[in-house]
Amino acid sequence: MSPFFIITGIVTLLGAVFAMSLRNLVHCALAMAVAFSGIAALYLQLDAQFVGFAEILVYVGAIAILIVFAILLTRSGEAPEKSVLTSGWLAGIAVSAVVFTMLGWAVLNSSAIPKETPPAPVATVKNVGDALMTKFVLPLEIIAAMIGAVIIALKEESKNENSGRKS
């Protein structure tokens, strides 16, 4: 449990809490970006270099921007009206609390957790590439097909938007 690890942990958790609790949506988005970069730092500490950089590229680079765009497009940049929570918010928090206690209890005293930390695995880009291309080639192609499908769907989406505006 190196100090650096704790710091990044705290940073991500704070980012997450703020992302969920701030009133202004843009602030939430930025807090989320902070949380994601914190998680990327955690990845780097867990010697998953490629995933860390990918995390930054995908989440902080693309999804944050996407969400911010969405916020602007739905004109909810300004401070919202009086209450920010839905009607049944208390039950929601209760359930999440229960979920956390369950997971925490499971993590803390489950016997299956190995005590010693194994040596840092070598996850160079080459053997990630090899793994991708040999063992995991099928999922790779499926994901590519999936993203293609999304793009095709979005294209129709935009067409609807145009039609939406016209009508």
Next chain:
Amino acid sequence: MFDKLDQIFVTALHWLVGFLPDAWRPLASSLICIAFILSVFPAVFSVTTIFERKGIGRIQNRYGPNRVGIPFTKIRLAGFGQFIPDGVKMLTKEDIVPRAADKIVHFLAPVVMLIPVLLTYAVLPFGKNMTVTDYDAGLLFFFAVGGAVELSVFMAGWSSRNKYSLLGAMRAIAQMVSYEIPLILSAVTVVMVVGSLNLNDIIAHQNQYTFGIAHWHVFTPWGLVGFILFFIASLAESNRTPFDLPEAESEIIAGYFTEYSGFKFALFFLGEYLGMFAIIGLGITLFLGGWTSPVSFLTWIPSYVWFFTKLMAIVFVFIWIRATLPRLRMDQLMNFAWKFMLPLALINILVAGIWHYMAADWQRWLVCSAIIFGAYVVFGRGLMHNQKLGKRIYRYAE
């Protein structure tokens, strides 16, 4: 002798670090490298601002700044002292924050701008084994961190609660996002041929000489196209002239940093230029052989010298382009990216693939160049046919 010269900085570093106990060595060495970067590149920044203003002046048939000299003396250093008063001006100007602005985000924007840009320098190889951190997935790190810049642009644009700045920010983000893809794809061609994301491997791949000429990627058909795409994309990434719509003075004043003044503006300005230098540095390492010399008999010149000369050469080209090319409209800009750059980049990947698998002889050259020429003509015609470009007609205000 020349090797020692070449490794002078590295030896200096090791020498300095030697004083410290082992536990602290890595920290110390990284701090020293950071210091080195923070000192060298702002210096280069200030010099380029002057080059730029003098260059544009010269191109526009006028002198650039030549008044600033050593105070209380007549020597006017031909304008090269101009960056000092500019800097002082920036620092002393009053920092105005609009009332309606979102204080925190407004303040954070320049910071968030600078952090990723500086982080990108961690990966660039300035000279032989002179890279701050040699990541295995260096290129990915570079693009990952580079991608974060758009977030700051947005923060700036949005936080200043100014329609123009918001509009400018949106345009900037759109442009950066749409040009990021050709940028990455052209880089991907290099990765495909070299087979590794590590920048030093890429340079090592280019560090061979036949008949005296280096194996730079730019001398291969796909390499040339890749470099050109990369060059254009980097222009767009750093919001430089043909694509400098966001902060076009004549359009929407200063784009996303209209509401910034004083030191924040200076930071934005510095961030922009540092971003430009980083992108050019990457371009050099990918296509122009990084710190390797173009010809075999000049290898005695130190590696960092090569790196910085190439850097300044391309900066000069940027300045040149800024002075000559007109600004593109937003839809032309977007069309150019999606309809021309992206397809050509994909074709380039295909060519790189063919290049990689064909035997190294003249047929390979013929096939690849034929494909690329064909693609260029097709896409070019695709772009041209709806522009009814007639003969240029000059219209003067009556």
Next chain:
Amino acid sequence: MTALQGCLLISALLFAIGFAGAVTRRHAILVLIGIELMLNAANLNLIAFWRFGPHPEALTGFIFVLFSMAMAGAEAAVGLALIIAIYRHKKTSNLDEVKELKG
């Protein structure tokens, strides 16, 4: 409290926070952010177990996270498109009001 347990705890907490946000907040985009957080918590878990698990060289967890990120990207894009479409149609993105399938 080993490092692995630390990571798992962090991811559990992240998950809980994401879930709480997704469930309590009124605004649709925020629900989406909550979901993204939950996804990231899961990825963190995966990488933790990959790092401390028995066969790290198999890279399964590692690559699984890559695919999950790709999926997350696609999912976010579709989710936001939906939210925007709903907003255009119903002029509100408040989940409480978006209840009927009608219209």
Next chain:
Amino acid sequence: MIWIVKNLWLIPALPLFAAGIIAINKQPARKLAATLAIGSMAIGFLLSLCAFAATLDHHGDGVFREVFSFPWIQFGGQWMNLGWVLDPLTAIMLVMVTFVGMLIFIFSVGYMAHDQNFMRFFCFLALFAAGMLGVVIANNLFLFFVSWEIVGLTSYLLIGFWYHKPSAAAAAKKAFITTRIGDLGLLLGMVWLYAETDTLNFYDGGKGCLESGALTTMLTHATIGGLAVSTMIGLLIFLGAVGKSGQVPLHVWLPDAMEGPTPVSALIHAATMVAAGVFLVARVYPLMSIGGIIGAHGVPVTTSLTVITWVGAITAIFAASIAVAQNDIKRILAYSTVSQLGYMMMGLGVGGVAVGMFHLITHAFFKALLFLGSGSVIHGCHEEQDVRKMGGLKKYMPVTFAVYAVGMLALAGFPLFFSGFWSKDEILHSAHNWPVSHIPFLLGCTGALFTAFYMTRQVALVFFGNYRGHEEKSASGHSAHADSHSSESSHDPHESPAVMTVPLIILAGFAVLLGFVGTPAWPWFDGYLTGEEFSFNLSKLTEPGTLGLMVASAAIVFTGLGLGWFLYGKRQRKTVAEKDVLEAAQPSIYKLLENKYYVDEFYEATVIRFNAFAAWLCNFADQWIFGGAVLAVKYITVGLAWLYRLTDEYFVNLGFDTGCAALREGGGGLSKLHTGRVQTYLRVIGVALVALIIFLIWGRKA
């Protein structure tokens, strides 16, 4: 193959053809029917004479035998060949049947003159003649059986001719059924024979069933009781003969058959039909005698022949004793016929074919003569049949008396001049030499004594003394056609017309002449039938064996005649109701004899009762057991159907409906869950996650 053998089938065909035409004819053409019937018989007689002549001039060794057969039907792979044979046995029977038949036809023209159903009578007679002739010429047991059945049918029709009389109908049925029982034995024998030898032809060029090849195979096959198959088949066939010729167990129908008109009784129950049984045994004699050990006089002795002899002897003595105590003129003659048939069977059993056949031929003539004589007596006495109401007819019917006396003496066996003596003597002679036992010989002698006695009793009662018919004229008169007959003014008996008396005279002549054919001195008949050489040799008569026997039988006959004359001739019976002499002497024995040893009653008690019981049992079973089963099935199905409806109604439908209703409510409840608010879904997922975690951990712990 002489022409006569090929055209032998014409002899039975002509009467059959005549019967056909008479039957088809609608209007009653009496003259046409009579001429047709008699004509066909006459031509048949001529053809028979030609056949007889053909067999006579045969000068090869052994017996003349010509066979003609034609393929008739095919079943399976084999062809059944029917056909006829001409050999001395057939020739003699052909001549006898056609000649006697012709005479009886002529007689019946007069006798049936007053009957309306004249046509029908002659049609049946012609049909009977065809059947009888078919039996005689048949070379195939199957053809033999077919004609045998036709004969049985016609005897039923003729006995029941006056079917409006219930007693006649019952007698006809009785005759038909008892002969049928016998025929069953014949049928089984035939089938078994066919199974054994694969052919039913008697003589078929070596392959026939009566020829040596088939006979030896049958002899070798042993049946259950260790008896050879040939004996068993022989006995079964003999059962048929017993039925038809009225031997002891199945003789009950013959006396009752007297219900039919007298020419019928004469033709069928005296001469021909009853003789058919004997002829059958003679025909299959080789089958009977195979494997037997040759006795002293070259006569084989086998089990079947011994059985025949014993049955014959018993029937002879049995029937003779009953005849003594009968009062109906025709019934006395009927029992006499049964007794004489017994003699024939015994003759066949002990003496072989020639002895049996010689007695058959002679008996046919004088028995026909006696029956026709009684017919003219009845005709004369206005249908009166009871001897106690007759008497002193000598004066009224002198011709009938003379002829009848000749017949009576022939039957009784008056020595030297009458045929009966010679044929009976032959039988007694053979019986005497029979190695097995002497009892049949003794039975034969007592039978002869009784025969002589009851014949003299009858003649005395009928022809001598005074006419007792006037006293009860008014009482009796039960015969149907009496009214048409009353036109005769004087009620005295009258002589029959010439058409009836001429055949009687002819028959009387033959009754006398025929005897000389088979005397020991000149055994032509024996030689003719067996094919052995013989010569005229008077010294044979005086041989010690035969002479002694002849003297003994003559003595027996004289005692019988004297006894009969002593009891009935000298002291004439005065009144009808007077008790009979014997009855006075021995009432119990007389009663027993008069009631025919109560055989009918015995049958009545056993067979009929058993039949009735069996019928009742079947009826009961059918009604209760099978009927019950059907009823049970009915109720079961009805119950099941009801059960199905019940289950379908309450379990299947009801269950299904309640199931659907529950499903609908459940669906409703679940649908409330879908509020449309995304967050609630998320909450539910959260709860599910918790549950899953608990389950996994708790599961892991367990």
